[in-house]
Amino acid sequence: MHLTVYLAGQIHDDWRQKLKEQASEKQLPIDFVGPMENHDRSDNIGEEILGEQPGPVFKDDAASQMNNLRTRVLMNKSDVVLALFGEKYKQWNSAMDAGMALALDKPLILVRPEPLHHPLKELSQKAQVTVETADQALEALAYIFDKE
Template sequence: MEYHIYLAGEIHSDWRDQLRASIQAKPGITFHFWGPQENHDLSDAIGEHVLGEQPNAIYKDLQASKINNLRTELHLKKADLVIALFGEKFKQWNTATDAATAIALGKPTIIIRPEALHHPLKELSEKANVTVDTIEQAAQVIDYIFA
Protein backbone atom coordinates (compact mmCIF):
# COMPACT_ATOMS: atom_id res chain seq x y z
CA MET A 1 0.00 0.00 0.00
CA GLU A 2 1.09 3.54 -0.68
CA TYR A 3 0.16 6.56 1.41
CA HIS A 4 0.66 10.21 0.56
CA ILE A 5 1.41 12.51 3.49
CA TYR A 6 1.47 16.28 3.08
CA LEU A 7 3.80 18.02 5.54
CA ALA A 8 2.56 21.58 6.02
CA GLY A 9 4.68 24.00 7.99
CA GLU A 10 7.67 26.25 8.01
CA ILE A 11 10.45 25.55 5.55
CA HIS A 12 13.40 26.88 7.55
CA SER A 13 14.23 23.84 9.68
CA ASP A 14 14.75 20.11 9.17
CA TRP A 15 11.55 19.06 10.95
CA ARG A 16 10.39 17.06 7.91
CA ASP A 17 13.60 15.02 7.95
CA GLN A 18 13.19 14.48 11.70
CA LEU A 19 9.63 13.21 11.20
CA ARG A 20 10.53 10.89 8.32
CA ALA A 21 13.44 9.47 10.35
CA SER A 22 11.17 8.89 13.36
CA ILE A 23 8.58 6.81 11.49
CA GLN A 24 9.27 3.11 11.70
CA ALA A 25 9.50 1.21 8.42
CA LYS A 26 6.41 -0.87 7.71
CA PRO A 27 6.53 -4.02 5.57
CA GLY A 28 4.39 -3.54 2.48
CA ILE A 29 3.72 0.15 3.16
CA THR A 30 5.35 3.03 1.33
CA PHE A 31 4.98 6.61 2.48
CA HIS A 32 5.34 9.45 -0.02
CA PHE A 33 5.89 12.87 1.53
CA TRP A 34 5.08 16.24 -0.02
CA GLY A 35 5.03 19.74 1.31
CA PRO A 36 5.39 23.33 0.31
CA GLN A 37 8.28 24.37 -1.91
CA GLU A 38 11.24 24.34 0.48
CA ASN A 39 13.44 26.53 -1.69
CA HIS A 40 12.25 29.89 -0.37
CA ASP A 41 13.84 31.93 -3.16
CA LEU A 42 12.23 29.75 -5.84
CA SER A 43 8.87 29.91 -4.08
CA ASP A 44 8.99 33.71 -3.97
CA ALA A 45 10.18 34.04 -7.58
CA ILE A 46 8.19 31.32 -9.40
CA GLY A 47 5.69 33.83 -10.81
CA GLU A 48 8.46 35.81 -12.46
CA HIS A 49 10.21 32.63 -13.62
CA VAL A 50 7.04 31.66 -15.49
CA LEU A 51 5.49 35.02 -16.44
CA GLY A 52 8.46 37.33 -16.56
CA GLU A 53 9.32 40.37 -14.50
CA GLN A 54 6.38 41.91 -12.67
CA PRO A 55 5.85 45.68 -12.25
CA ASN A 56 6.37 45.65 -8.46
CA ALA A 57 6.71 43.44 -5.38
CA ILE A 58 2.96 43.15 -4.89
CA TYR A 59 2.44 41.69 -8.37
CA LYS A 60 5.48 39.46 -7.94
CA ASP A 61 3.94 38.06 -4.75
CA LEU A 62 0.50 37.68 -6.36
CA GLN A 63 1.81 35.68 -9.29
CA ALA A 64 3.97 33.46 -7.08
CA SER A 65 1.05 32.92 -4.71
CA LYS A 66 -1.20 31.72 -7.52
CA ILE A 67 1.30 29.07 -8.59
CA ASN A 68 2.17 28.05 -5.02
CA ASN A 69 -1.53 27.81 -4.11
CA LEU A 70 -2.18 25.58 -7.14
CA ARG A 71 0.74 23.34 -6.15
CA THR A 72 -0.50 23.10 -2.56
CA GLU A 73 -4.10 22.42 -3.60
CA LEU A 74 -3.05 19.53 -5.86
CA HIS A 75 -0.90 17.96 -3.16
CA LEU A 76 -3.53 18.43 -0.44
CA LYS A 77 -6.23 16.84 -2.58
CA LYS A 78 -4.02 13.80 -3.21
CA ALA A 79 -2.94 13.48 0.44
CA ASP A 80 -4.14 10.60 2.59
CA LEU A 81 -2.93 12.43 5.70
CA VAL A 82 -1.84 15.98 6.46
CA ILE A 83 0.59 16.86 9.22
CA ALA A 84 0.86 20.56 10.05
CA LEU A 85 3.71 21.79 12.22
CA PHE A 86 3.38 25.07 14.09
CA GLY A 87 6.66 26.20 15.60
CA GLU A 88 7.38 29.17 17.82
CA LYS A 89 10.04 30.84 15.68
CA PHE A 90 8.21 31.78 12.45
CA LYS A 91 4.82 33.25 11.60
CA GLN A 92 2.54 30.39 10.61
CA TRP A 93 -0.11 31.87 8.31
CA ASN A 94 0.58 29.42 5.48
CA THR A 95 0.52 26.48 7.88
CA ALA A 96 -2.84 27.59 9.26
CA THR A 97 -4.22 28.00 5.75
CA ASP A 98 -2.98 24.56 4.69
CA ALA A 99 -4.36 22.88 7.84
CA ALA A 100 -7.74 24.58 7.52
CA THR A 101 -7.94 23.67 3.83
CA ALA A 102 -7.06 20.04 4.58
CA ILE A 103 -9.73 19.87 7.28
CA ALA A 104 -12.30 21.46 4.93
CA LEU A 105 -11.39 18.83 2.30
CA GLY A 106 -12.03 16.11 4.88
CA LYS A 107 -8.39 15.06 5.01
CA PRO A 108 -7.24 13.37 8.22
CA THR A 109 -5.05 15.94 9.94
CA ILE A 110 -2.46 15.88 12.71
CA ILE A 111 -1.36 19.20 14.15
CA ILE A 112 2.00 19.52 15.88
CA ARG A 113 2.26 22.56 18.12
CA PRO A 114 4.14 23.37 21.29
CA GLU A 115 2.05 23.79 24.41
CA ALA A 116 2.80 27.54 24.30
CA LEU A 117 0.64 27.76 21.16
CA HIS A 118 -2.33 25.91 22.66
CA HIS A 119 -4.47 29.01 23.08
CA PRO A 120 -4.01 30.66 19.65
CA LEU A 121 -4.58 27.31 17.90
CA LYS A 122 -7.37 25.95 20.07
CA GLU A 123 -10.16 26.12 17.45
CA LEU A 124 -7.99 24.66 14.69
CA SER A 125 -6.77 21.92 17.01
CA GLU A 126 -10.36 20.98 17.85
CA LYS A 127 -11.13 20.54 14.14
CA ALA A 128 -8.05 18.39 13.51
CA ASN A 129 -8.17 14.67 14.18
CA VAL A 130 -5.18 14.73 16.52
CA THR A 131 -3.05 17.46 18.10
CA VAL A 132 0.35 16.66 19.60
CA ASP A 133 3.18 18.71 21.09
CA THR A 134 6.19 17.16 19.32
CA ILE A 135 7.39 15.65 16.06
CA GLU A 136 8.13 12.40 17.92
CA GLN A 137 4.51 12.19 19.12
CA ALA A 138 3.27 12.65 15.54
CA ALA A 139 5.57 9.80 14.44
CA GLN A 140 4.16 7.62 17.23
CA VAL A 141 0.62 8.31 15.98
CA ILE A 142 1.62 7.30 12.45
CA ASP A 143 3.37 4.17 13.77
CA TYR A 144 0.22 3.25 15.68
CA ILE A 145 -2.15 3.89 12.75
CA PHE A 146 -0.09 1.82 10.33
CA ALA A 147 1.00 -0.93 12.77
Template structure:
Protein backbone atom coordinates in the same frame (compact mmCIF):
# COMPACT_ATOMS: atom_id res chain seq x y z
CA UNK B 1 -0.44 -0.13 2.28
CA UNK B 2 1.55 3.00 1.60
CA UNK B 3 0.23 6.35 2.78
CA UNK B 4 0.98 9.76 1.26
CA UNK B 5 1.67 12.42 3.88
CA UNK B 6 1.72 16.17 3.23
CA UNK B 7 4.09 17.97 5.61
CA UNK B 8 2.66 21.47 6.06
CA UNK B 9 4.53 24.14 7.93
CA UNK B 10 7.43 26.51 7.90
CA UNK B 11 10.31 25.85 5.53
CA UNK B 12 13.14 27.43 7.51
CA UNK B 13 14.17 24.42 9.60
CA UNK B 14 14.87 20.78 8.74
CA UNK B 15 11.87 19.33 10.59
CA UNK B 16 10.72 17.53 7.42
CA UNK B 17 14.00 15.62 7.21
CA UNK B 18 13.57 14.67 10.87
CA UNK B 19 10.10 13.27 10.13
CA UNK B 20 11.34 11.36 7.08
CA UNK B 21 14.32 9.87 8.93
CA UNK B 22 12.18 8.81 11.88
CA UNK B 23 9.57 7.28 9.55
CA UNK B 24 12.31 5.23 7.86
CA UNK B 25 13.63 4.13 11.26
CA UNK B 26 10.11 2.99 12.21
CA UNK B 27 9.78 1.25 8.83
CA UNK B 28 6.61 3.15 8.05
CA UNK B 29 5.61 2.92 4.38
CA UNK B 30 5.10 6.64 3.77
CA UNK B 31 5.61 8.95 0.83
CA UNK B 32 6.01 12.62 1.70
CA UNK B 33 4.94 15.81 -0.05
CA UNK B 34 5.24 19.39 1.10
CA UNK B 35 5.52 23.01 0.07
CA UNK B 36 8.32 24.30 -2.11
CA UNK B 37 11.26 24.46 0.30
CA UNK B 38 13.43 26.63 -1.94
CA UNK B 39 12.29 30.01 -0.59
CA UNK B 40 13.87 32.02 -3.42
CA UNK B 41 12.21 29.85 -6.08
CA UNK B 42 8.88 30.04 -4.27
CA UNK B 43 9.05 33.84 -4.16
CA UNK B 44 10.06 34.33 -7.81
CA UNK B 45 8.11 31.54 -9.54
CA UNK B 46 5.39 33.94 -10.70
CA UNK B 47 7.86 36.13 -12.53
CA UNK B 48 9.81 33.11 -13.79
CA UNK B 49 6.66 31.87 -15.53
CA UNK B 50 4.61 35.01 -16.21
CA UNK B 51 7.36 37.56 -16.65
CA UNK B 52 8.27 40.72 -14.77
CA UNK B 53 5.52 42.18 -12.63
CA UNK B 54 4.96 45.93 -12.09
CA UNK B 55 5.47 45.87 -8.31
CA UNK B 56 5.79 43.61 -5.25
CA UNK B 57 2.02 43.24 -4.84
CA UNK B 58 1.68 41.71 -8.31
CA UNK B 59 4.94 39.73 -7.89
CA UNK B 60 3.63 38.15 -4.68
CA UNK B 61 0.18 37.57 -6.15
CA UNK B 62 1.60 35.76 -9.19
CA UNK B 63 3.85 33.58 -7.04
CA UNK B 64 1.06 32.87 -4.56
CA UNK B 65 -1.29 31.65 -7.28
CA UNK B 66 1.25 29.15 -8.54
CA UNK B 67 2.33 28.05 -5.06
CA UNK B 68 -1.32 27.60 -4.00
CA UNK B 69 -1.99 25.46 -7.07
CA UNK B 70 1.04 23.30 -6.26
CA UNK B 71 -0.05 22.91 -2.64
CA UNK B 72 -3.61 22.00 -3.62
CA UNK B 73 -2.50 19.35 -6.11
CA UNK B 74 -0.06 17.72 -3.69
CA UNK B 75 -2.41 17.92 -0.74
CA UNK B 76 -5.21 16.31 -2.74
CA UNK B 77 -2.88 13.38 -3.43
CA UNK B 78 -2.16 13.02 0.29
CA UNK B 79 -3.90 10.66 2.68
CA UNK B 80 -2.86 12.55 5.81
CA UNK B 81 -1.63 16.07 6.53
CA UNK B 82 0.79 16.85 9.33
CA UNK B 83 0.81 20.59 10.10
CA UNK B 84 3.67 21.70 12.31
CA UNK B 85 3.45 24.96 14.23
CA UNK B 86 6.70 26.10 15.78
CA UNK B 87 7.54 29.06 17.94
CA UNK B 88 10.46 30.49 15.98
CA UNK B 89 8.73 31.77 12.82
CA UNK B 90 5.44 33.34 11.86
CA UNK B 91 3.09 30.51 11.00
CA UNK B 92 0.69 31.97 8.45
CA UNK B 93 1.44 29.39 5.77
CA UNK B 94 0.96 26.56 8.26
CA UNK B 95 -2.44 27.93 9.23
CA UNK B 96 -3.47 28.26 5.60
CA UNK B 97 -2.32 24.72 4.79
CA UNK B 98 -4.09 23.27 7.84
CA UNK B 99 -7.26 25.08 6.80
CA UNK B 100 -6.91 23.72 3.26
CA UNK B 101 -6.54 20.20 4.66
CA UNK B 102 -9.77 20.63 6.60
CA UNK B 103 -11.53 22.05 3.53
CA UNK B 104 -10.35 19.07 1.46
CA UNK B 105 -11.52 16.72 4.24
CA UNK B 106 -8.00 15.37 4.71
CA UNK B 107 -7.16 13.79 8.07
CA UNK B 108 -5.12 16.39 9.95
CA UNK B 109 -2.51 15.86 12.64
CA UNK B 110 -1.64 19.18 14.24
CA UNK B 111 1.78 19.45 15.90
CA UNK B 112 2.11 22.42 18.23
CA UNK B 113 4.09 23.20 21.38
CA UNK B 114 2.36 23.70 24.70
CA UNK B 115 2.91 27.46 24.42
CA UNK B 116 0.55 27.58 21.42
CA UNK B 117 -2.38 25.74 23.02
CA UNK B 118 -4.44 28.90 23.45
CA UNK B 119 -3.76 30.63 20.11
CA UNK B 120 -4.45 27.42 18.18
CA UNK B 121 -7.40 26.15 20.23
CA UNK B 122 -9.99 26.42 17.45
CA UNK B 123 -7.75 24.83 14.83
CA UNK B 124 -6.74 22.13 17.28
CA UNK B 125 -10.40 21.40 17.94
CA UNK B 126 -10.98 20.82 14.21
CA UNK B 127 -7.88 18.66 13.67
CA UNK B 128 -8.30 14.91 13.96
CA UNK B 129 -5.43 14.71 16.42
CA UNK B 130 -3.27 17.32 18.15
CA UNK B 131 0.17 16.42 19.49
CA UNK B 132 3.23 18.30 20.73
CA UNK B 133 6.03 16.53 18.84
CA UNK B 134 6.73 14.97 15.46
CA UNK B 135 7.48 11.71 17.30
CA UNK B 136 3.92 11.68 18.59
CA UNK B 137 2.59 12.44 15.10
CA UNK B 138 4.48 9.45 13.72
CA UNK B 139 3.17 7.26 16.54
CA UNK B 140 -0.36 8.23 15.51
CA UNK B 141 0.40 7.16 11.94
CA UNK B 142 2.16 3.98 13.11
CA UNK B 143 -1.02 3.05 15.00
CA UNK B 144 -2.86 2.89 11.65
CA UNK B 145 -0.67 -0.07 10.73
CA UNK B 146 -1.16 -2.00 13.99
Protein backbone atom coordinates in the same frame (compact mmCIF):
# COMPACT_ATOMS: atom_id res chain seq x y z
CA MET C 1 -1.35 -0.06 2.59
CA HIS C 2 0.64 3.02 1.66
CA LEU C 3 0.01 6.63 2.76
CA THR C 4 0.81 10.00 1.28
CA VAL C 5 1.25 12.67 3.94
CA TYR C 6 1.31 16.39 3.19
CA LEU C 7 3.76 18.17 5.52
CA ALA C 8 2.38 21.66 6.08
CA GLY C 9 3.95 24.34 8.20
CA GLN C 10 7.08 26.34 8.67
CA ILE C 11 9.79 26.13 6.04
CA HIS C 12 12.59 27.73 8.04
CA ASP C 13 14.13 24.62 9.59
CA ASP C 14 14.74 20.96 8.74
CA TRP C 15 11.84 19.32 10.61
CA ARG C 16 10.53 17.76 7.39
CA GLN C 17 13.84 16.09 6.57
CA LYS C 18 14.18 14.73 10.10
CA LEU C 19 10.64 13.33 9.99
CA LYS C 20 11.27 11.68 6.62
CA GLU C 21 14.47 10.09 7.92
CA GLN C 22 12.71 8.78 11.05
CA ALA C 23 9.88 7.33 8.96
CA SER C 24 12.42 5.62 6.71
CA GLU C 25 14.26 4.19 9.73
CA LYS C 26 10.93 2.77 10.97
CA GLN C 27 10.26 1.43 7.46
CA LEU C 28 6.86 3.11 7.36
CA PRO C 29 5.17 2.95 3.94
CA ILE C 30 4.72 6.72 3.69
CA ASP C 31 5.41 9.16 0.88
CA PHE C 32 5.80 12.74 2.04
CA VAL C 33 4.87 15.78 -0.03
CA GLY C 34 4.63 19.43 0.87
CA PRO C 35 5.35 23.01 -0.07
CA MET C 36 8.41 24.11 -1.96
CA GLU C 37 11.18 24.04 0.63
CA ASN C 38 13.55 26.21 -1.41
CA HIS C 39 12.41 29.59 -0.11
CA ASP C 40 13.98 31.60 -2.95
CA ARG C 41 12.36 29.37 -5.59
CA SER C 42 9.01 29.68 -3.82
CA ASP C 43 9.30 33.48 -3.77
CA ASN C 44 10.39 33.70 -7.42
CA ILE C 45 8.32 30.98 -9.12
CA GLY C 46 5.67 33.42 -10.36
CA GLU C 47 8.23 35.42 -12.29
CA GLU C 48 9.96 32.23 -13.49
CA ILE C 49 6.70 31.16 -15.12
CA LEU C 50 4.91 34.44 -15.92
CA GLY C 51 7.87 36.75 -16.44
CA GLU C 52 8.97 39.85 -14.60
CA GLN C 53 6.19 41.54 -12.65
CA PRO C 54 5.70 45.33 -12.34
CA GLY C 55 6.34 45.44 -8.59
CA PRO C 56 6.76 43.45 -5.38
CA VAL C 57 3.03 43.06 -4.72
CA PHE C 58 2.49 41.65 -8.20
CA LYS C 59 5.54 39.39 -7.78
CA ASP C 60 4.11 38.05 -4.50
CA ASP C 61 0.68 37.52 -6.08
CA ALA C 62 2.17 35.61 -9.03
CA ALA C 63 4.23 33.39 -6.69
CA SER C 64 1.19 32.81 -4.47
CA GLN C 65 -0.83 31.55 -7.42
CA MET C 66 1.81 28.95 -8.27
CA ASN C 67 2.36 27.93 -4.65
CA ASN C 68 -1.40 27.67 -4.02
CA LEU C 69 -1.73 25.45 -7.10
CA ARG C 70 1.05 23.19 -5.82
CA THR C 71 -0.47 23.03 -2.34
CA ARG C 72 -3.97 22.25 -3.61
CA VAL C 73 -2.87 19.49 -5.99
CA LEU C 74 -0.53 17.78 -3.51
CA MET C 75 -2.95 18.12 -0.62
CA ASN C 76 -5.78 16.66 -2.72
CA LYS C 77 -3.60 13.63 -3.45
CA SER C 78 -2.67 13.18 0.21
CA ASP C 79 -4.27 10.81 2.68
CA VAL C 80 -3.30 12.83 5.76
CA VAL C 81 -2.17 16.40 6.41
CA LEU C 82 0.35 17.07 9.16
CA ALA C 83 0.46 20.80 10.04
CA LEU C 84 3.32 21.95 12.25
CA PHE C 85 3.13 25.21 14.17
CA GLY C 86 6.46 26.28 15.59
CA GLU C 87 7.10 28.90 18.25
CA LYS C 88 9.74 30.90 16.38
CA TYR C 89 8.05 32.03 13.15
CA LYS C 90 4.69 33.48 12.21
CA GLN C 91 2.56 30.60 11.09
CA TRP C 92 0.30 32.01 8.37
CA ASN C 93 1.01 29.13 5.98
CA SER C 94 0.41 26.52 8.68
CA ALA C 95 -2.98 28.02 9.49
CA MET C 96 -3.94 28.31 5.82
CA ASP C 97 -2.87 24.72 5.08
CA ALA C 98 -4.67 23.34 8.13
CA GLY C 99 -7.81 25.19 7.07
CA MET C 100 -7.50 23.82 3.53
CA ALA C 101 -7.08 20.29 4.88
CA LEU C 102 -10.29 20.67 6.86
CA ALA C 103 -12.11 22.14 3.85
CA LEU C 104 -10.96 19.17 1.75
CA ASP C 105 -12.06 16.79 4.53
CA LYS C 106 -8.53 15.44 4.96
CA PRO C 107 -7.53 13.91 8.29
CA LEU C 108 -5.41 16.49 10.12
CA ILE C 109 -2.61 15.97 12.61
CA LEU C 110 -1.88 19.28 14.31
CA VAL C 111 1.57 19.73 15.83
CA ARG C 112 1.72 22.64 18.23
CA PRO C 113 3.90 23.21 21.27
CA GLU C 114 2.17 23.75 24.60
CA PRO C 115 2.66 27.57 24.59
CA LEU C 116 0.47 27.70 21.45
CA HIS C 117 -2.39 25.76 23.05
CA HIS C 118 -4.60 28.80 23.63
CA PRO C 119 -4.28 30.52 20.22
CA LEU C 120 -4.85 27.21 18.41
CA LYS C 121 -7.56 25.74 20.62
CA GLU C 122 -10.35 25.92 18.02
CA LEU C 123 -8.19 24.44 15.27
CA SER C 124 -7.02 21.74 17.66
CA GLN C 125 -10.62 20.71 18.30
CA LYS C 126 -11.18 20.21 14.56
CA ALA C 127 -8.03 18.12 14.03
CA GLN C 128 -8.19 14.35 14.36
CA VAL C 129 -5.06 14.42 16.53
CA THR C 130 -3.18 17.21 18.29
CA VAL C 131 0.36 16.60 19.52
CA GLU C 132 3.21 18.76 20.78
CA THR C 133 6.10 17.38 18.69
CA ALA C 134 6.78 16.05 15.22
CA ASP C 135 8.02 12.83 16.84
CA GLN C 136 4.58 12.33 18.41
CA ALA C 137 2.97 12.98 15.03
CA LEU C 138 5.14 10.29 13.46
CA GLU C 139 4.13 7.85 16.20
CA ALA C 140 0.47 8.63 15.45
CA LEU C 141 1.11 7.86 11.77
CA ALA C 142 2.99 4.66 12.70
CA TYR C 143 -0.02 3.56 14.77
CA ILE C 144 -2.10 3.46 11.59
CA PHE C 145 0.07 0.54 10.42
CA ASP C 146 0.12 -1.28 13.78
CA LYS C 147 -1.39 -4.75 13.39
CA GLU C 148 -1.39 -5.81 17.04
